[in-house]
Amino acid sequence: xxxxxxxxxxxxxxxxxxxxxxxxxxxxxxxxxxxxxxxxxxxxxxxxxxxxxxxxxxxxxxxxxxxxxxxxxxxxxxxxxxxxxxxxxxxxxxxxxxxxxxxxxxxxxxxxxxxxxxxxxxxxxxxxxxxxxxxxxxxxxxxxxxxxxxxxxxxxxxxxxxxxxxxxxxxxxxxxxxxxxxxxxxxxxxxxxxxxxxxxxxxxxxxxxxxxxxxxxxxxxxxxxxxxxxxxxxxxxxxxxxxxxxxxxxxxxxxxxxxxxxxxxxxxxxxxxxxxxxxxxxxxxxxxxxxxxxxxxxxxxxxxxxxxxxxxxxxxxxxxxxxxxxxxxxxxxxxxxxxxxxxxxxxxxxxxxxxxxxxxxxxxxxxxxxxxxxxxxxxxxxxxxxxxxxxxxxxxxxxxxxxxxxxxxxxxxxxxxxxxxxxxxxxxxxxxxxxxxxxxxxxxxxxxxxxxxxxxxxxxxxxxxxxxxxxxxxxxxxxxxxxxxxxxxxxxxxxxxxxxxxxxxxxxxxxxxxxxxxxxxxxxxxxxxxxxxxxxxxxxxxxxxxxxxxxxxxxxxxxxxxxxxxxxxxxxxxxxxxxxxxxxxxxxxxxxxxxxxxxxxxxxxxxxxxxxxxxxxxxxxxxxxxx
Ligand SMILES: Cc1ncc(C[n+]2csc(CCOP(=O)(O)OP(=O)(O)O)c2C)c(N)n1
Numbered sequence: 001x002x003x004x005x006x007x008x009x010x011x012x013x014x015x016x017x018x019x020x021x022x023x024x025x026x027x028x029x030x031x032x033x034x035x036x037x038x039x040x041x042x043x044x045x046x047x048x049x050x051x052x053x054x055x056x057x058x059x060x061x062x063x064x065x066x067x068x069x070x071x072x073x074x075x076x077x078x079x080x081x082x083x084x085x086x087x088x089x090x091x092x093x094x095x096x097x098x099x100x101x102x103x104x105x106x107x108x109x110x111x112x113x114x115x116x117x118x119x120x121x122x123x124x125x126x127x128x129x130x131x132x133x134x135x136x137x138x139x140x141x142x143x144x145x146x147x148x149x150x151x152x153x154x155x156x157x158x159x160x161x162x163x164x165x166x167x168x169x170x171x172x173x174x175x176x177x178x179x180x181x182x183x184x185x186x187x188x189x190x191x192x193x194x195x196x197x198x199x200x201x202x203x204x205x206x207x208x209x210x211x212x213x214x215x216x217x218x219x220x221x222x223x224x225x226x227x228x229x230x231x232x233x234x235x236x237x238x239x240x241x242x243x244x245x246x247x248x249x250x251x252x253x254x255x256x257x258x259x260x261x262x263x264x265x266x267x268x269x270x271x272x273x274x275x276x277x278x279x280x281x282x283x284x285x286x287x288x289x290x291x292x293x294x295x296x297x298x299x300x301x302x303x304x305x306x307x308x309x310x311x312x313x314x315x316x317x318x319x320x321x322x323x324x325x326x327x328x329x330x331x332x333x334x335x336x337x338x339x340x341x342x343x344x345x346x347x348x349x350x351x352x353x354x355x356x357x358x359x360x361x362x363x364x365x366x367x368x369x370x371x372x373x374x375x376x377x378x379x380x381x382x383x384x385x386x387x388x389x390x391x392x393x394x395x396x397x398x399x400x401x402x403x404x405x406x407x408x409x410x411x412x413x414x415x416x417x418x419x420x421x422x423x424x425x426x427x428x429x430x431x432x433x434x435x436x437x438x439x440x441x442x443x444x445x446x447x448x449x450x451x452x453x454x455x456x457x458x459x460x461x462x463x464x465x466x467x468x469x470x471x472x473x474x475x476x477x478x479x480x481x482x483x484x485x486x487x488x489x490x491x492x493x494x495x496x497x498x499x500x501x502x503x504x505x506x507x508x509x510x511x512x513x514x515x516x517x518x519x520x521x522x523x524x525x526x527x528x529x530x531x532x533x534x535x536x537x538x539x540x541x542x543x544x545x546x547x548x549x550x551x552x553x554x555x556x557x558x559x560x561x562x563x564x565x566x567x568x569x570x571x572x573x574x575x576x577x578x579x580x581x582x583x584x585x586x587x588x589x590x591x592x593x594x595x596x597x598x599x600x601x602x603x604x605x606x607x608x609x610x611x612x613x614x615x616x617x618x619x620x621x622x623x624x625x626x627x
Contacts, residue, residue, distance in 0.1 A: 004028055004080060007085065013081055028054075036298065039423075040298055040299040042076075044288045050077045052142065069101050072099075072109075072113035075100065094597070094602050115395070117152040121156035124167055142169075143170070145174065147177075169275070174278070178342060181364070185239075248274070249274075317477070318472040323347070323349055330359065341362075343389065347416055367393060371399035371403060375403040385461075391428045397436055434566045435565030437537075438565060445469045445538045449507075495533040497512065497532070501528055503552060504551075506534055507559070516531065532548065538570065555583050561589050
């Protein structure tokens with residue numbers, strides 16, 4: 001039995017010697033690598049946080065003290081030592097444990113997360129609640145340097161300084177987001193000074209401060225109070241001290257002894273504290289240290305080589321098709337610029353960024369800024385294509401509405417990971433975008449049934465003079481050929497894919513494929529269906545839908561989206577507004593609930609939005625027996 005197997009609760013850590021803690025760190029890394037190499041997951045971030053996790057659990061009393069991991073993707077070591085080693089093989093598996101922290105999963109998980117940069121705000125809220133409840137236990141928020149690029153983090157820091165609560169923020173700084181971290185802040189955090197250059201800067205700064213009229217001497221005296229406070233003036237500490245945090249660091253986040261000593265010192269603070277630790281992403285597994293981008297969120301791989309085990313079927317993903325079409329379009333249209341919020345790989349924009357560096361912007365984890373920045377770009381004649389996953393775009397609701405839609409700026413939203421995303425689970429499913437975009441005046445929304453249509457929609461979008469969204473799924477396309485010169489679609493026009501008299505199926509996006517599959521099975525049961533590929537959620541092809549709804553009185557609407565306010569709702573509203581009645585209808589989509597993690601197809605089946613569900617609904621509408 002190795003040491004990890006003996007750790008049943010967080011408290012067991014406290015019985016270990018420091019030497020044993022180091023052995024445990026090794027066991028933990030091996031276990032993480034073993035499971036992630038099979039299940040996939042956030043390997044590099046979790047490997048980088050092993051010592052930090054052990055030190056926190058060693059010094060603090062969980063769950064009495066509250067620990068919040070920002071994003072939660074680095075929490076695998078935390079899971080392993082809080083009673084989840086026995087079920088760790090189920091990580092990210094259907095009905096297994098989540099890849100992020102979840103209040104419902106363990107009392108040691110301080111907050112349910114998946115989206116970044118919430119830990120300081122949530123931590124402060126918990127801190128204040130504890131204060132009012134006369135509970136003086138600690139609250140520790142661990143945030144990465146990438147997650148610190150989001151405005152939300154600063155809103156949290158700002159109020160923390162104001163409320164002066166005893167929040168402990170640990171900045172886990174590995175100089176990486178998923179890709180190398182971006183922005184002025186990133187270079188600021190990694191500033192280091194030799195003692196010589198520090199001395200010279202100190203002198204120059206002193207002369208400058210003294211030269212300021214009237215207040216100069218006072219500031220100089222404050223600045224000079226000690227070498228330490230002077231350092232924080234010009235090192236990363238300056239930023240956090242400005243928010244009224246006591247700043248410590250930077251210290252080596254893999255040195256357990258130092259971590260434990262300093263955490264013991266800052267326990268039970270009176271004022272907000274920020275501890276800056278530097279770590280190596282992928283620490284302890286060579287392939288991940290060498291290629292932390294690939295191993296940020298990785299599929300199954302061979303442990304000895306680090307090579308992917310996934311066998312490609314040669315069909316490109318929607319993301320790849322988007323990326324290659326962007327490169328093509330940008331060649332002939334120099335107005336096209338691309339914007340991503342910390343996901344250049346995930347959104348398929350690497351080639352674009354290399355070919356057109358001046359027309360590519362990675363703004364960091366700052367979806368709200370990405371959208372308003374794009375509105376600004378488009379207001380001066382550029383054609384920004386802002387590529388953000390459906391789930392993360394939720395953050396920018398007001399920026400889309402207020403900054404883009406009011407003046408109908410022609411911004412293109414390339415919404416990747418629309419629909420069921422799989423193993424990342426409830427925080428990442430892209431199931432709300434039709435609803436949150438549909439209500440916005442001036443917005444056009446499309447969803448392709450396959451990768452060929454995606455290419456056509458992208459051309460349509462960049463030619464359109466107004467806000468427009470294309471929502472496409474995670475994963476490979478269906479294997480159709482993409483036109484050499486994709487032609488634009490007519491805005492608001494649907495496509496009739498199959499004609500039949502017994503049933504009308506209106507589908508959007510990926511669900512069109514499910515409808516076509518269902519059609520084959522229904523033929524065998526004597527039901528012939530008309531299938532409409534809606535293409536547009538907004539504007540809807542009302543004329544076409546009404547024409548068929550008046551002829552065929554049995555209707556099924558299918559979407560990979562929540563039913564509330566989605567595509568089916570749009571069709572129903574349109575039919576009601578046009579007084580089309582007398583039909584029986586079944587809407588297929590996700591009921592109003594969050595969808596857990598698991599393989600995409602398993603979830604589609606489980607949540608009854610696949611071809612089998614369509615067949616079943618059709619048989620029911622026709623009063624036929626369901627086998
Ligand atoms: C709002 C939001 N946008 C994007 C993401 C995708 N994402 C997950 S982790 C990550 C990078 C986080 O970097 P950092 O906080 O430095 O942690 P590290 O992985 O480097 O340990 C990104 C962009 C997210 N989880 N939430």
